[in-house]
Amino acid sequence: MLLHLPVVTFKETPLHHCGIVGIYSHKKINVPKELFYPLFSLQHRGQESCGIAYHHSRGQLITYKDLGMVGNVLSHYLTETHSSYTGIGHVRYSTRGGNKLENAQPVLAVCNKGQIALAHNGNISNSMFLKNELIREGSILQSTSDTELILHYIAKSKRNDFTESLMETLERVEGAYSFVMIHNDTLIAARDPYGFRPLVIGEKSDMMEFASETCALDILGMNYTREVNPGEIILVNKYGKQSVALHKKDRRCQCIFELIYFARPDSILFGYPVHTIRKKMGGFLAHIDNLPGDIVCAVPDSGNSAALGYSESSGVGLEYGLTRNHYSGRTFIQPAPDMRESGVRMKLHPMKAVINGKRVILIDDSLVRGTTSRIIVKLIKEAGAKEVHLRLCAPEIKYPCFFGIDIPTKEELISNRMSPADIAHYIGADSVRFLPLEYLRQCVSNPEDFCFACFNGNYPFDVKDR
Ligand code: SF4
Incomplete structure (x- = not known):
């Protein structure tokens, strides 16, 4: 039995929030197993909980998550086969929201826009304002983390097109976020317009990967191509890749602490070898x-x-x-x-x-x-x-x-x-x-x-x- 005791780092450096991974393959692959390795490489970004979301054989999105580290929670996937095209994963260090299972990610929702799974890194700095607005309008929030807010606003959007609903939502959200999301069979990656948190892109033959750091690309043998640009949303599915942009800010705001402390030294972040x-x-x-x-x-x-x-x-x-x-x-x-x-x-x-x-x-x-x-x-x-x-x-x-x-x-x-x-x-x-x-x-x-x-x-x- 796993014991879930409080995580306290021995070092008193500022603590980080999360690491994220998303993969899309044009050929069927064992998605959970492919997610295990990059998540393992991102363990330094969060040790309190981890999880993945992927398609079940019948096309349904399912999520598996728990308190604990990647090796404990997800290693059973190394001996199982779950073939599909896309999946996302998350390691969490809780800042806002506390260390509770209901705050573990990815978060899964079924709404009027279809099935959505979301894994998020960062802090929405107007989340109190948005939460109060949602509660006033009758929404029921299940967790204390910021991530759920994005899903609520997508579901509330009157736009018919999912990408437009997402863009409308993100124009309301302030602060730092990099996220990966699955909507039906599309993998989506997005970075906030200031570019606070990193999000890199890797590619090889039939596969594409988004991750918090390049060390999570290396472990799958991906070629690092570029970063997701600040304010960019990238959608990948069987029809190819599409990039759309949110309103541009007058400057970038990449977190210098990623280079000082958070990132693994073998990663390349914001264009710099750490x-x-x-x-x-x-x-x-x-x-x-x-x-x-x-x-x-x-x-x-x-x-x-x-x-x-x-x-x-x-x-x-x-x-x-x-x-x-x-x-x-x-x-x-x-x-x-x-x-x-x-x-x-x-x-x-x-x-x-x-x-x-x-x-x-x-x-x-x-x-x-x-x-x-x-x-x-x-x-x-x-x-x-x-x-x-x-x-x-x-x-x-x-x-x-x-x-x-x-x-x-x-x-x-x-x-x-x-x-x-x-x-x-x-x-x-x-x-x-x-x-x-x-x-x-x-x-x-x-x-x-x-x-x-x-x-x-x-x-x-x-x-x-x-
Ligand atoms: S550099 Fe900015 S984003 Fe990074 S820890 Fe300091 S205040 Fe936060």
């Missing part, structure tokens, strides 16, 4: 630092690429200072403060032989509340480090995110309460330094196409659900 960008971040940190250290160490895994960049740029050797126990899982670490330290100790182990007597430059991705970094610094000092200097690839996080990333309230963010010197004192480090925003912007060639709102508070539009 590992290369993280190395650049580490290189810039070294460039502004000029710190006499003996070794550079990463907080694994999210600090790995940046630590390499720091080491190459500074000439200080990269060492394997912390090992990570990949078997401790993410599902049973309790949120109580006294359990947090044992949770971190179960996950990270300092290499005494490497650290003892050294001035350690420790590279991590970002700092949210500071409580986990405090434990990590303690572990490294206990292992005999002479000094620990924490370096972060992100600027100071000072503002919440309304676009699908679980950043705590302004008051909880340590950088709103303390200076870097005070943070160093609080976490027991000898110094703390953040990558300045102007250097982070230089890591990409088109910074004006990115969102940096959690660092500078410049939201691209007036958010209704603040």
Whole structure:
């Protein structure tokens, strides 16, 4: 029997929302099995629940989902055969809505427009407004997640053509969304007009795939062709492929945190190889630092690429200072403060032989509340480090995110309460330094196409659900 206990990540980085996959094949394939592998590659984007939707042999859309990870919930599909043409899948980390089975995706609906299954990544930032409107008009909502809203508005639309109903719905929705949907036998992929969340396209012979990251294309041997453009809706069925566009916004707003932390380092996102960008971040940190250290160490895994960049740029050797126990899982670490330290100790182990007597430059991705970094610094000092200097690839996080990333309230963010010197004192480090925003912007060639709102508070539009 599977135990479904609260998921608490040991790291205190901002947490992500979801990963999505959609496949269409012109020849019949074993759809659930084909979905398993890309979902498995996107597990880092959400560990609380997962699910798929595909056509049953009699043409009906069915969904299978549960709380838990892909390997536990969906592995039975590896030995079963369910032949059809299209399917979608989802891994979920809950931000809005909580960790409940009724919020797991894909969401399935049968309405006046036919059968629809939807898997969504992001946050609809006017969802309270839309929910109130629906309730006032008599709708019954079954879940607390945003996804259901899209289905309600599609069903309510007076347009006869499904694509027009969908476009009418999406013109009302504000915020961040990338989604995959099945309507009858058509696979649909869409990205919000600001392009907050990624959505990439892969193709091979008779098959097409949409996914949150290119690592989910690679595992099926797909050739990465391009991203779904911001505001683009792509429909694929037996008649071919059609692309339609929503009203254009005056700018893009791609989430820079995808490159800092969320995405897998082997993915290409927003046109950038993630590992290369993280190395650049580490290189810039070294460039502004000029710190006499003996070794550079990463907080694994999210600090790995940046630590390499720091080491190459500074000439200080990269060492394997912390090992990570990949078997401790993410599902049973309790949120109580006294359990947090044992949770971190179960996950990270300092290499005494490497650290003892050294001035350690420790590279991590970002700092949210500071409580986990405090434990990590303690572990490294206990292992005999002479000094620990924490370096972060992100600027100071000072503002919440309304676009699908679980950043705590302004008051909880340590950088709103303390200076870097005070943070160093609080976490027991000898110094703390953040990558300045102007250097982070230089890591990409088109910074004006990115969102940096959690660092500078410049939201691209007036958010209704603040
Ligand atoms: S506010 Fe921060 S986390 Fe949210 S979309 Fe913008 S860059 Fe990403």
